[in-house]
Amino acid sequence: MFIGSILEKVKNALQNQSCLLCQQKLFTAAQFCSSCTEKLGIREPEALIDMPFGLVHAATTFNPTVKKLIYGHKFYKRTEYIAQLTGLLIQYWETMPKYLGLSDVHPENVLVLPIPPHQGNASLIDMFASRFARHFGYDYQHDVLTWMREVRPQHRIHEKVSRFGNVAQSLRLKSGVVSGYQKIIVVDDITTTGATLLEASRAFHDEVGPTHRQQDLICLALTQVSIGSQLRSGEEEY
Numbered sequence: 694m695f696i697g698s699i700l701e702k703v704k705n706a707l708q709n710q711s712c713l714l715c716q717q718k719l720f721t722a723a724q725f726c727s728s729c730t731e732k733l734g735i736r737e738p739e740a741l742i743d744m745p746f747g748l749v750h751a752a753t754t755f756n757p758t759v760k761k762l763i764y765g766h767k768f769y770k771r772t773e774y775i776a777q778l779t780g781l782l783i784q785y786w787e788t789m790p791k792y793l794g795l796s797d798v799h800p801e802n803v804l805v806l807p808i809p810p811h812q813g814n815a816s817l818i819d820m821f822a823s824r825f826a827r828h829f830g831y832d833y834q835h836d837v838l839t840w841m842r843e844v845r846p847q848h849r850i851h852e853k854v855s856r857f858g859n860v861a862q863s864l865r866l867k868s869g870v871v872s873g874y875q876k877i878i879v880v881d882d883i884t885t886t887g888a889t890l891l892e893a894s895r896a897f898h899d900e901v902g903p904t905h906r907q908q909d910l911i912c913l914a915l916t917q918v919s920i921g922s923q924l925r926s927g928e929e930e931y
């Protein structure tokens with residue numbers, strides 16, 4: 694399988710010959726050309742939030758181009774943006790294995806989990822999280838994290854404290870799944886206060902116990918939106 698993941702990388706490098714945004718020809722294995730990388734606000738690898746049980750990363754700094762892609766996918770089901778959204782995660786993550794000491798970890802020992810959809814909704818995160826996992830040869834399981842109770846969509850809550858209260862004790866991690874892995878990556882679309890991802894890390898900690906290290910759990914969002922500048926207006930204007 695390790696060979697398989699190397700072949701997959703080579704294949705991706707060969708296939709990905711044009712920028713996913715402007716289609717300009719690329720001569721490296723990147724997902725986007727340098728000007729689109731800048732336009733998309735793809736960040737340098739650095740944790741945004743240091744949580745007790747994990748680290749929160751965001752692939753981009755929020756900006757109009759990223760907003761169009763994320764909101765188009767999230768609210769208008771624009772499936773043609775999935776490739777670009779996956780590309781954002783991939784390009785951000787390319788430099789991460791070294792940064793996180795992940796280079797020595799076999800891809801099969803890394804597990805990617807999406808934040809699950811709210812009741813009755815299709816899983817939009819699954820669509821790019823699964824492709825991101827496949828690109829790196831990581832294991833992927835879409836149903837390991839589940840909601841224990843219904844929560845209000847976080848983007849409808851505009852106070853930091855109620856966001857944390859809204860999701861507290863709301864996620865469950867299927868037992869016995871994560872223990873064989875060295876790294877867990879939880880993928881979400883937008884992080885604001887980090888409340889949902891903090892709750893995911895709490896669920897992880899409850900399952901794994903006190904022995905795990907903070908760097909064993911990485912929460913990776915497409916972007917970080919500051920509180921107050923988020924989705925209420927965005928839902929209309931996209």
Ligand SMILES: [Zn+2]
Nearest residue numbers: 712715726729
């Ligand atoms: Zn480009």
